[in-house]
Amino acid sequence: xxxxxxxxxxxxxxxIETNAQFTAxxxxxxxxxxxxxxxLYWENGVxxxxxSDFLLNKKIHLKMSYASSRLGSALGSNAIKQDNYVIGxxxxxRSEKDFQILAGLNTGFFHFDxxxxxxxxxxxxxxxFSMETGLFYKFKFPMAAxxxxxxxxxxxxxxxxxxxxxxxxxxxxxxxxxxxx
Amino acid sequence: MAKNTxxxxxxxxxxxxxxxxxxxxxxxxxxxxxxxxxxxxxxDMLDSGFIYSIPDSIQKHLVSEYIPIPTELEKNTPxxxxxxxxxxxxxxxxxxxxxxxxxxxxxxxxVLLGGHxxxxxxxxxxxxxxxxxxxxxxxxxxxxxxxxxxxxAGSSTGAPLIINLLTTDFFTTLTQPKGxxxxxxxxxxxNKTLTMVGLLGPIxxxxxxxxxxxxxxxxxxxxxxxxxxxLMTLINTTRLDLQKGIVLRDNLYIKVYKSAIDDVADPVSAxxxxxxxxxxxxxxKNIDVEMVDSKLxxxxxxxxxxxxxxxxxxxxxxxxxxxxxxxxx
Numbered sequence: 390x391x392x393x394x395x396x397x398x399x400x401x402x403x404x405i406e407t408n409a410q411f412t413a414x415x416x417x418x419x420x421x422x423x424x425x426x427x428x429l430y431w432e433n434g435v436x437x438x439x440x441s442d443f444l445l446n447k448k449i450h451l452k453m454s455y456a457s458s459r460l461g462s463a464l465g466s467n468a469i470k471q472d473n474y475v476i477g478x479x480x481x482x483r484s485e486k487d488f489q490i491l492a493g494l495n496t497g498f499f500h501f502d503x504x505x506x507x508x509x510x511x512x513x514x515x516x517x518f519s520m521e522t523g524l525f526y527k528f529k530f531p532m533a534a535x536x537x538x539x540x541x542x543x544x545x546x547x548x549x550x551x552x553x554x555x556x557x558x559x560x561x562x563x564x565x566x567x568x569x570x
Numbered sequence: 571m572a573k574n575t576x577x578x579x580x581x582x583x584x585x586x587x588x589x590x591x592x593x594x595x596x597x598x599x600x601x602x603x604x605x606x607x608x609x610x611x612x613x614d615m616l617d618s619g620f621i622y623s624i625p626d627s628i629q630k631h632l633v634s635e636y637i638p639i640p641t642e643l644e645k646n647t648p649x650x651x652x653x654x655x656x657x658x659x660x661x662x663x664x665x666x667x668x669x670x671x672x673x674x675x676x677x678x679x680x681v682l683l684g685g686h687x688x689x690x691x692x693x694x695x696x697x698x699x700x701x702x703x704x705x706x707x708x709x710x711x712x713x714x715x716x717x718x719x720x721x722x723a724g725s726s727t728g729a730p731l732i733i734n735l736l737t738t739d740f741f742t743t744l745t746q747p748k749g750x751x752x753x754x755x756x757x758x759x760x761n762k763t764l765t766m767v768g769l770l771g772p773i774x775x776x777x778x779x780x781x782x783x784x785x786x787x788x789x790x791x792x793x794x795x796x797x798x799x800x801l802m803t804l805i806n807t808t809r810l811d812l813q814k815g816i817v818l819r820d821n822l823y824i825k826v827y828k829s830a831i832d833d834v835a836d837p838v839s840a841x842x843x844x845x846x847x848x849x850x851x852x853x854x855k856n857i858d859v860e861m862v863d864s865k866l867x868x869x870x871x872x873x874x875x876x877x878x879x880x881x882x883x884x885x886x887x888x889x890x891x892x893x894x895x896x897x898x899x
Contacts (some may be wrong), residue, residue: 400636414765465843466813469838501838508841510830510861518841544837547760552838556762 391393406535410437418533424456430468431461438533438564450479450491454562469553471501475517481525489525491535494518501553514544515551518542531566561562586866589743591883607790609776611690619689621787622659627687631660631667633679637678637817648719648748650711653705655696655726655756655799655868657779657790661869664723668891675898683731685797686790686888694794698804702731706740713744716858721897722750725868726835727801729755729826730808732844736818737811749823751893754868756835757809757842759801784874822851823896824857827869827889834867862889 410430422436440447453476477495497517503509523537523564537560545552628633628644633649640739650670660680667678681704684698705722710722724732729752741747763770777795818824824847828840844859861887862869870886872878 399826430800430811462813467815468813469841469845469846477864503841505841505844508844509859509861511837511841545758545760545836546762546763547833552758552760552836553766554762557766 393456415439415443415568416447416566418566420562422454422456423561424461424473424557426555427559429435429555430458430471431459431551432464432471432473434473435544436562438553438562446484446538448484450481450493452477452479452493452495469501470504471499471519471551471553474498475519477519477521479525481519487527489527489531491521491525491537492520492522494520495539499551499554501551504570505510511552512545512549513551515543515554517554518560523528531569533564533566535562535564537562571709599756599798602815608690608777610738611792613775614787615791616659616687617690617693617790617792619692621688622682624682624687626882627660631680632708632711633677633681633717634708634715637677637715640715640717645716645718648721648723649679649717650723650751650893651679651681651712651776652723653681653703653707653725653728653731654683654686654830655728656797657686657693657793658726659788660875663723665871665873665886666723666890666893670893672892675894681705683728687714690790690792690794692814693790695794696797696800698731698800701727701800701804702734704736705731707749708741710744718745719897720745720747722747722749723753723878723893724755725753725870726756727804729753729855730757730804730841733808733811733816733847734804736816736847741817745752747818749825749896752824752826752828752843753889754829754832754835755826755839755843757805757812758836759805760833760836764798764802767798771799782874782876784876788874809842812842814846818847818849820853821860825896826857826859828859828861829864829866829869830861831865832867837861 395510418438422434424432426432434454435457436452438450438452438541439448444496457472458468459470463470465547475497476494477493479491479493482490484554495517497514499517501513503511503513519539519541521537521568523535523540525533525535527533541556543550544556547552613620616622637644639759652663652666654660660682661676661858663680667680670676670678684700684703685693688761709720722732732750772795776792778792780788781791826843827841828837830837840859840861844857847857849855862884864885869882870883871890872886
């Protein structure tokens with residue numbers, strides 16, 4: 390499943406890069422993502438945000454990101470090492486303004502490391518599916534930031550889903566605009 | 571022109587403010603409507619306060635009470651202080667007590683957690699520190715009376731209450747515990763809605779659980795949001811302590827038994843405890859964890875349950891025997 394997801398991600402961005410319509414007047418930002426799950430870990434990583442006129446005049450933003458407790462709570466502690474591979478799309482209200490409101494859907498793949506064979510009985514892989522809403526601000530210089538709250542519709546249940554997949558999370562993303570046409 | 575613009579801006583601002591006030595009024599009234607009053611409690615429920623007799627329990631369940639002046643032989647006999655889970659009572663450890671009585675090789679001191687077995691109001695007003703206090707009081711009494719082989723056992727919420735004691739200086743002036751057993755410890759709840767209790771609690775007021783007929787009068791039926799918040803605080807504090815790491819004494823034995831499928835205490839709790847409770851690295855050893863093939867929460871308590879299988883009974887007896895062997899060897 391992880392491989393399928395990665396192939397899909399690369400496919401999506403290959404499409405973006407090769408489709409002329411898709412790249413008409415586009416913006417591509419790369420940056421850092423900081424995520425705090427309610428009552429659980431900090432999971433940090435990197436993300437990409439893409440939009441173009443083709444995407445309803447930049448009202449739709451496509452995103453992908455990777456965040457892990459390896460770069461957060463598990464750094465130098467006993468926190469469980471877990472990874473989130475996410476792709477998603479946002480709808481931007483006030484998309485022509487610097488200050489925007491976003492609402493989006495994400496999907497992806499979640500995994501945590503059981504570390505010892507005796508814990509292999511634990512469910513540690515899951516599909517991700519979440520809703521997200523928040524604020525986005527485009528600075529005068531080529532940077533942007535978003536602050537959002539999300540809700541994982543799939544979360545741990547003690548039976549078949551990973552126990553450290555919690556419902557509510559907060560995100561801060563900071564992007565640097567590396568390409569703009 | 572500028573004045574007109576200011577006027578328009580002001581009117582817009584007032585409009586936005588009005589809208590905000592309406593939204594807030596809507597939210598506040600929604601809370602008002604949703605906030606539940608206290609539940610209706612019948613006299614056959616534990617929550618009524620008429621079911622469980624505290625003085626009887628103290629006399630019947632606590633080793634410090636029924637062996638007030640221990641002999642040398644009794645002082646050397648292992649004693650387990652057994653702490654039950656959230657909303658439960660001493661009933662949860664009755665079967666271990668029966669096993670111990672049958673074997674005659676160890677004692678079980680069944681503590682009733684603070685706020686439990688009393689009434690809905692008492693439960694609502696108790697903090698997790700209150701829950702823990704009865705474990706501390708009994709431990710100190712046994713230590714003062716000269717018991718030399720003191721063990722602790724915690725099922726479900728009983729386990730984080732015991733883990734928390736390891737992060738304090740509680741044992742410093744007392745007889746050191748020989749070992750700790752945990753049955754289905756909870757560090758992460760299987761029901762993830764608990765993580766939102768701060769937000770949802772005031773709206774819900776309380777939650778209700780359905781008990782089997784054999785469980786009626788032995789567990790609280792109603793869980794006030796105040797107690798759910800206490801539970802969340804306790805397990806989150808424990809998770810953070812484990813995340814930082816709790817260093818164990820070299821000769822403190824720890825064994826965790828965890829059902830591989832558990833819809834109350836998420837099985838990932840066992841991994842967190844395994845990673846968080848550590849002996850000095852130079853000893854090159856870890857605590858014992860056994861993931862057991864069970865779908866029951868607190869699989870050692872079978873009394874009062876419906877649909878108990880032969881495999882459940884075998885597992886229960888195996889674990890009790892395992893605990894006994896560890897204490898008497």
